[in-house]
Amino acid sequence: MNVGSYFSENSKTALKNEPPGAWMPNLPDGCIRLSSGYPDPALIPAEGIKAAVARLLDEEHDLPLHYLGSPRMARLKQQIQRRLAERGICVVEEQLLITSGACQAIDLIARILLDEEAVVAVESPTYMEALEIFQNYTKQIVSIPIDEKGIQTDRLKEMLDERKRKGLTLPRFLYTIPTFQNPTGTTMITERREHLLELSAEFDFLILEDDAYGELSFDKNPPPIKSLDKSGRVLHVGSLSKVVAPGMRIGWITGDSAFIKALEWFKKDLDHPFSQSTMAVYLENTNFEKRLHLLKDVYRAKCAVLLRALEQFLPDSVSWYVPAGGYFVWVRIPGVDTSELLSQSLAEGVSYVPGKYFFLNQKDGTEFLRLSFSYANEKEIMEGIQRLGKVIAPF
């Protein structure tokens, strides 16, 4: 039996790409994880979740374990609506869909909007899992460079003008992580957010705003693009993975109710009553402002340690963006192929993600690498960068 012959044409095409997760190496024991975009283990509220489950099941018994679940699931939506409102995003219930994290959210949006005729625009570099997802639907991906002020909207306009002039299909949507971007850590300035919205109206495309890190500012939070959107062109994706716990798989999409309805249509893992109602109780019991304050303090301090270590242990030729929030620092090592360097680095006991995986054209990323200060503790970060310095020194 030739298994491959049964796949749909689209699957066959997609399966020719690099497999998902190719960028995540197996780490040797004792390796310091500067590769992982995971939250700090000490900030995962295991006791809070345990208490939430106990309270939930004592109060509601079997209810949260059925298909339809508990009234608390509606309250989770309300809690997320409240948090969004604080950031200037006002949505009603029909404009909000709870998903299993941001990845499912991005996949569902791709599912309803993309086919092989469709063009999607991404930042360069961008979140590799989003690239993987889009490549499952279309080969037509165009990328726009990013700098320390976010996506270069003038370059985007040039590309759009050129495509229009040449009679090429215009992008159906642009995928952006405007705030504390993955992998660069940079934040799009407000002028560019506004310019982006203007362009989306002029050239009639949607904006998929991935705001997974948006609440994790070291100083003040910039306004989400969605909060500036008067036209309903922005689909805003968020997640509790970075601020509570990724293992709970709670994310969401906000957007025009017609989009939300279509997304629900294709969301066939159904609701997750146990996880969603547990999260609702956890949030009810938690002073979230206080929690966010703690998170920002911890990540700000860890980021500072990472930046100090980079100054101290890496050669002067190495450069990086200084992030104002989020989880990541994006580093350039001129003349070095970071994917070739990885095995040495792992042997030395420190991991990172080679830059190439974040680029549509992987050749553009050879000199870059992504470091994460979120998961390792301060001592490990210091030690990890010292190890990385040893690996880089000969170059």
Added chain:
Amino acid sequence: MNVGSYFSENSKTALKNEPPGAWMPNLPDGCIRLSSGYPDPALIPAEGIKAAVARLLDEEHDLPLHYLGSPRMARLKQQIQRRLAERGICVVEEQLLITSGACQAIDLIARILLDEEAVVAVESPTYMEALEIFQNYTKQIVSIPIDEKGIQTDRLKEMLDERKRKGLTLPRFLYTIPTFQNPTGTTMITERREHLLELSAEFDFLILEDDAYGELSFDKNPPPIKSLDKSGRVLHVGSLSKVVAPGMRIGWITGDSAFIKALEWFKKDLDHPFSQSTMAVYLENTNFEKRLHLLKDVYRAKCAVLLRALEQFLPDSVSWYVPAGGYFVWVRIPGVDTSELLSQSLAEGVSYVPGKYFFLNQKDGTEFLRLSFSYANEKEIMEGIQRLGKVIAPF
């Protein structure tokens, strides 16, 4: 902004179908639920889940709340492998994918196998959510009638022969619920299971075996088709929704490792560490054979009550199949349009699912309805059928 213009061609086509869940009416207060395929509330192990969470988080702290999750997730796989082995299905790790319930499993399989060129064969009647899922991918669905011995494989052969003779595309797969079928409650006899496997080899199609009810026999369990499959043509889907708790969203797919790899590729809600590791601990702490024994006793008794009530309160012209397990009884009321009758029935305080929703050609289902004995208690079942009798009496 015209939202509809942004959808992909495939989404536009799919969105023209009847919306998902159209068959599930809003129930008035106090309505006896004979419509819902939910487990018995008293059989949902809320205390067991609570204890499992406490033990899990006490032992592993933050681990099950991260992306990668806990070693217990691998043990959940092993537990499912062990249960499958007891039913004659021997699979290694790479042949098993954990999903968010059976619906996601069916959707993922449809995703990798179907496009608008593909043909899929279903039983008539069949699980309405599966029909909805397939209709999101292709319009080419063919149906084969079922009787009290399961799908009529001779009719299937006729259809296949005819398509071959006419040069029409043959089905890529056949979707079947061979054991305690939803909605008919019937079970495919072993001869037909074997015939089906022969036909799948002769006409080169796959079999998607939905075995959600397979463990809930009143007497003995028939062998899953997968256990008879020597060729790797069967993708077997199972779930803990009917035997533990649907709100945990744990299902699975077993099949050739090349299929499993492709399914993982497109599964973008990622793993569900908290739910999966909680379930692993719950199963570790549970004597599952004993639990199954209890479940069978309860459902056998409730089914008997339902059948007695049907004899007692419904006219002689009404007929049904007597199930040997599962959750459902399939009832025919000659000369009555059950979807027209539903509002009266709800007003009287009892719900059912009109038969038409289970048919590709809804006209074929007007005289049927599906009753579930799983959710309501014995007293409610008796009362519910009495109410139904009142509604039917004038016809």
